[in-house]
Amino acid sequence: MIRKLTLALMMSGSVLAVQTPAFAQSAAPVSKLVEAVNIPHEKFTLDNGLTVLVHEDRKAPIVAVSIWYGVGSKNEPKGKTGYAHLFEHIMFNGSENAPGDYFEYTKKIGATDLNGTTWLDRTNYFQTVPTTALESALFLESDRMGFLLNAVTKEKLDNQIGVVSNEKRQGDNQPFGLVSYKQSGTLFPVGHPYHHSTIGSLEDLSAASLDDMKNWFIDHYGPNNAILVLAGDINAAQAKPLVEKWFGSIKRGKDVAPVNAPVPTLEKDVKIVMKDKVPTTRIYRNWVVPGLADPDANSLFIAMSALGGLSSSRLDNILVRQEQSVVGVSAYLIPFVHGSLVNIQADVKPGGDADAVAKRLDEILADYIKTGPTAEEVQRVAASNIAQQIDGLEQVGGFGGKAVALAEGELYVGDSSFYKKELERLASAKPETVKAAMQKWLTRPVLEIRVEPGEREAYKEVAAGSGSRTGTLTAPAFYAPPGADDVSVSAPVAFQDRSKFPEPTSTPALDFPTVEETTLSNGIKVFFARRAAVPTVRVAVSFNAGYAADPADKRGIASMMSTMLMEGTTSLTSTQIAETEEKLGADVSVGSTLDRTVASLRAVKPNLGLSLDLLADVIKNPAFATNELERVRVQQLTRIKAENNQPQGIAVRRLPPLLYGAAHPYGGPQTGSGYVETVATINRADVANFHQSWMHPSKAEIFVVGDTSLKEIKPMLEQRFGKWKPAAAPAPAKNFAVALPTPESKILLIDRPNSPQSLVLAGLVLDAKGSDDLLSLRAANEIFGGDFLSRINMDLRETKGWSYGVRSQINGAEDRVPFYMFAPVQTNQTGPSVKVLIDQLKDFNGAKPVTAAELEKTIKGNVLKLPGNYEQSSAVLGQMQADRLNQRPFNYAETLADRYKALTAQGLNDAMRVKVDPSKITWLVVGDAAKVKPQLEALGLPIEMVTEAANTNASNNAK
Template sequence: MKLSKLNIALVVAAGITACSSQQAPSGSLPAGVTFIEQHQPQGDVVAIPYQKFELANGLTVIVHEDHSDPLVHVDVTYHVGSAREELGKSGFAHFFEHMMFQGSENVADEEHFRIVTEAGGTLNGTTNADRTNYFQTVPVNQLEKMLWLEADRMGFFLDAVTQEQFDIQQATVKNERGQMVDNRPYGRLWERVSQAKYEFGHPYSWPVIGHMDDIDRTTMDDLKNFFLRWYGPNNATLTIGGAVTTKEVLELAEKYFGSIPRGPEVEAMAKSPAQLQENRYISMEDNVHLPLVFISVPTVYAGHPDAPALNVLADILGSGNNSMLYQSLVRPSLAVQASAGHNCMELACNFTMMALAHPAAGKNLADIEAIIRQNLAAIEERGVNDDDLNRAIAAIEARSIFGLQSVAGKVSQLAYNQTFFNQPDRIADILQAYQSVTEDDVMRVYRQYVQDKPGVIMSVVPRGQTHLIAAEDNYTPRVYDPEVDGTESKLADLPMRRATDTFDRSIQPEAAANPAVMVPDTWSMTLANGIEVLATENDETPTSSLLLKIPAGSYYNTTEQAGLASMLASMLNESTENYSTEDMSMALELLGSSVRISAGDKDINVFVSSLTSNLPQTLALVEEKLRRPAFTEEDFNRLKQQQLQGLEHSLKDGGYLASNAYRQLMYGDHSMAMPSGGTIDTITDMTLQDVQAFYQQQFKPAGGSLIAVSNLSQSELTPVLTSFLSDWQGSAESLAFEAPWPEVDTATVYLVHKDDSPHSEIRIGRRALTRDLTGDFYEAYLMNFVLGGNFNSRINLNLREDKGYTYGARSGFSGNEFAGVFTASASVRADVTAASIEEFIYELNRFRTDGITDEELAFMRSAVNQSEALRYETPNAKLGFMAQMQEFNAGPEFTRERNHIVETISQQRINELAAQYLDPAEMVIVVVGDVELVRPQLEALGYPIVEM
């Protein structure tokens, strides 16, 4: 879909009523398909065109035609999430999502991932409190195959599932909870707050991922009954977007889904925001560095007319540098972070406020809570100004337009809004709602829902520091007890449903020829200051995305300067000679633009996202940031303290510890071994003068690059870019060093201790290849694809799907022009740390000695080559592709060379690479975990052990 370059706010306001039509599409519909509505924007309205239909069995089908790229996105959303679970069976909706990838009657175990990957596509599924969705993005010639897959698990799932599959996924979900919740700092925050906020038995009182005891209690009968109750076509929406025709989609939808019988009728759940009579204080000790206070106050529900005004209120209180909480807590260094938000779900919304206390300030969480409440009281005095409303409107307008850049983004919006509001495209209504918000509305919702209203106040403090909590606990939630509350399910004896077909579903549909893929047409020029420009026109949305790369990354720092480039990037995000940090943030927000500055290995990267109509104003602000930074002591000291606290926090993260240890072993005492954010020692020693000196010495345009994706033509964009940074001159030192090869004992376990860790982080690897586009490095990537480079890889199927040791395991080559490594990694249960290492070593040795099979080689060829249709769809994807072209001074023809390599690489060549780089005897093994738990296991492996 293409949008013009007109002012979007005016267009939306003028065209809101001109979007929908009840006129049926031309041509006859397949039997059993009923037309519901057609939504076609008139003129330049910001909207997502679609047609909506319904099958006789109740399945809603939404089609969005977008022929800009040869791909299609397929989404099936079921209106069931954790809110529809039974008491004592929490986590089942999410567990069931896992089970739906384990095969169906005509699709073997693990085949769903394999089929989509081999088709060149991507896929996943997600669960929240209110819905579960499954989605695939594939080349458009694979549409029928995707509908066959989705229909098979909707209609033919139960007879295929086995107890073994059930047991494996039960273990996988428990691993996911351990890795993503129990072993993550503050990971149980939402779970504890929800448990205290909602009364016993409320559908939001338990976590989506579930309680471990409840997951253990699930049975195959639960699985069967959950499917029969909620997974009928009448409780689902099939949304398809891409280079398709509505006629084709309807014929295939009716063929594959039409015969699936309806499920039980599903009624809407009652809206049920929490009802609190007084503040509920709860607390917990956690393996964290910074104490956190979190306040949650019940408000309305998703779609309520007061939600936009509450969102504006949350922005005023706690969004960005201009917010009240930032000014009162973060700027004076009383907190490392502070924010507010208004979070909505189908049945309830909550107004939330949080702060991470700064230890150096000497404040406990009671002090921080008092400051938050002082800010709430000050809202009456402060009121609401025009900028508050305008920046909220600008943000929602920009998000709406940027959300149209991918077919997946548009399809997900259509599916969400149909599921919860029976109105697939709500962009115009949402924009109208925000444009209608007044100062009086914001103050009214503040008084009605937030002012002096009771909430849940949660304190999370480091272990042994309960004296820091905001207040003594005054509420203990009731916990499910099967002995008291019973275990009998209300879902029992539901009748089986069976489709009757006139065709053989066991035959997998054949895909047509691969679609023609158009590599972006690019043009280039060199600015007067030496910045090399590479650009392309992309007229699907009226937006511009730019990536400016200045050669001043962390590799330009010595080991004693680690973190200096990162600190410079942070300082460039602060005040300038003519703008305070707050004024700059406000100016960008009013434009609907974003500017992100960060430090990479070789470059400081400046990412700019703007509505094209506002691009000149946005670039003027970017130039102010880059050319006229204020470098104030106040900004530096605040950022320095925040970085130090962030590093302390990172030391509680097993993944961070594993990465640091692994880099040290790979690169020794060298800048490549240092974390980009620095260390506590290097940041402590850093001065503002160091940052200024590095800026003056290294932050120069010569050698830089600028990549642009815009709906402007070359003739239109050239003068904009030519005037950008036109008076900035100078060159700096080029990066020239050799990555060291430190002497390190291989076939050795390097052990790093992490207190009370239920999971262990594993890294197994070695130094390998420098990066290239079409040479040995790329061939090694192809070699690794079936070993550890996709979901169906040998490593992941072994450790996750067969053993249930982890939520995910992988391997791969990474590198740059100086050095590269091969790494196999996973986060595994602590009790199977040694067993997991054994399986890694087994798979490495098996692949090294036996090589790739004919079937695996064919799978890799198909998966890699067919994925090209997905590589250039969005502006960000184009930026990444063009960044590779610039880095390696290559033309777009390198993609043809890569395709040729994929088609012709021999089994012998892949096996040679495996033999050369996959010998475990030449690798190190890094383990981060609780030494007391894992060392006895590791000793049994027989490797030397070195504690780091």
């Protein structure tokens, strides 16, 4: 559980602890929850050392294929930082028997949940495929394990150096994006494997040579340094001959030397002050503590969760809610093999005294270390996190499914069942054990970092893609042909013909769950689908509200109201809400999107009724306390400021209002946060009236997916929502009959000095609604820019190396849908990148329409991946809500295969040409104007400079 619950635990919290409500006292014990967490599996090892784990899960015709290599950035010597991650990119550029881009193959076999990642201790590659494509996936993974060297070229290396360099620039360009370098470089001494960041330095990346990469492969990518996990519609008896067939002939590689790195300790406290484009001062406290296998790591995870991870955490209670000196806090542990990182951070209230906050933070921490958590805090940490683990077991692969749990245990501690031991430690933890761990590890010298608003130092840039061959390379044979002397294979392995790609044997049909419908006594419609893979239930109470319901002079009110619903009811304080959901292992949240406001619940089955009680109370009985409203207002104003300091935030705040006009329901910032001047005027009566008018039974629908039945769930919903009688009339329908501005082909340039990258966002409002049949248009966009293999991404990323990734999208909306192109690009190629996008769109709608090969790939891939798309209950729930929003039948997903097969190139071309006019695209660029404006002037489009001050409601009304 530790591995999944680190950075995600940055949640807001509650006020001083009070007694938990009576209805939560009968929550199921933590021990009962632990019993539900189980991943039975079998293990075998090939003669070449490849470890294989197989877990059988027959809920869908899919198999997760996940391969983990025991190599990460910790294995990089000085001067070669970033090589592990760079090589991960190269692994996607084709192998000897699967030339071309790896995603070309995964696309045509219908892979979902696919990617590769690198961190300090490992590199992994994963995809979930239809059962009929399992052999295809095994062919691909085995070919790049055993047959890669001759496919690695100088051209591919130089391109990926450019891509990775732009990935680094993109991360560095974010607020607080440079902090992690200070943390790793200070906490871990020179020579420690964690001293440098996984992304590496631009200098080292630029200097990487072809020999460097090939030797990296030879040294680290042998089967004896890998773990293969297969999870899903398969068992060990079926898996073993297939794995032997494709991996058995790969020779054993070099033994990777073990890393010896004791937990470091600073000699004395270290204080660092940084300047950045941030909305307010952030204060950090950091220590290095034991690695993930040490029991103290589990205790410190509990300690940080209770301190600043839970919604009811101590830091939230004191600093955010009671004293209101900060607008956000968090505390969490990031686990690694050779030492874990404890991170505590607090964002000072704008205008507040950072020194006073730092002092108070240290006082709270000192008292906490001295006294330790309470038994109830430990219990809440256990219940809430075990419930999250149960929920994660529904997924077989991806970033956090069952395959991940098995692989991490096997790789990091040599025990694939380590996940279970972690949970048992969590469930049995005692306050005194947690306190002892804190007193042992958190009383050592601390790293204190303070990031203050201000101008960054000039970004240190180097030329990317300058790697060159430095010598010759003699590589050992990684494939043993018939009769070869291979001591790693005890029995002959049949020769496998790799000249022909093993295509999927058939196309499994999607079995989307039947959606049952009923109506509560007050008219609220209920839509239910059964999914029983894990003992959880998801409920979404959806209201026809969202950002589009914001009045033009109250932009941001839907977001403010959504936040306020979790800040107290007429019977529960915000602390009681938080503590109750934690005790129940539930997750209650309220959020708004463009067209809907949704109150959501994820509950473990034993606590479903009690969890529904909490959800209903949050929806129907908000307190809207004035003191809480003022605190939430400051948080939302700080969020607006943060968005105006972040490139993508600036873009999505500024462009959509210009496309739709300030009077249109979609004419506000697409973040939903509103404007400073509108949020400042919203009072308690405004919020209460908005809630009564829009979160109204007549605007509500309830969607349920999970381990229950309509017969069981309907009475439970009737009891809590069926007799709901509102105090006010519903709000009128949103007014979409607002004239849109005439689209203009021009460039809006927002100056952001010292930006390592430029952010390009282009847009156009289409003559189409979400309820229209947009399948052909979306399929055409997938080819143009909506997929990794799309034309614009392959051009700007894979061919030119100017971006980490670009995309175009047809956004979902109830009314007029927008078309966007999004491209973060390196500064010195901003103008040329915009020209590429212009030319690509003109070509797509003109001389270079959809090809037969592109059409076939799009149809085949989308049909094959349907079962994987709906593996999880959350995806089913999302599809049900989307179908309802877009006025489609609930069996829509099951019709998609035939609808895709009926697509034609002419149909895709016509859809794009009719809907997307290149001459009407509006362009917005966020970057260093002094460097990019001359480039943009060469394009011949009108350029308007836009200042940050213009990003207000008043200025948008003036347009």
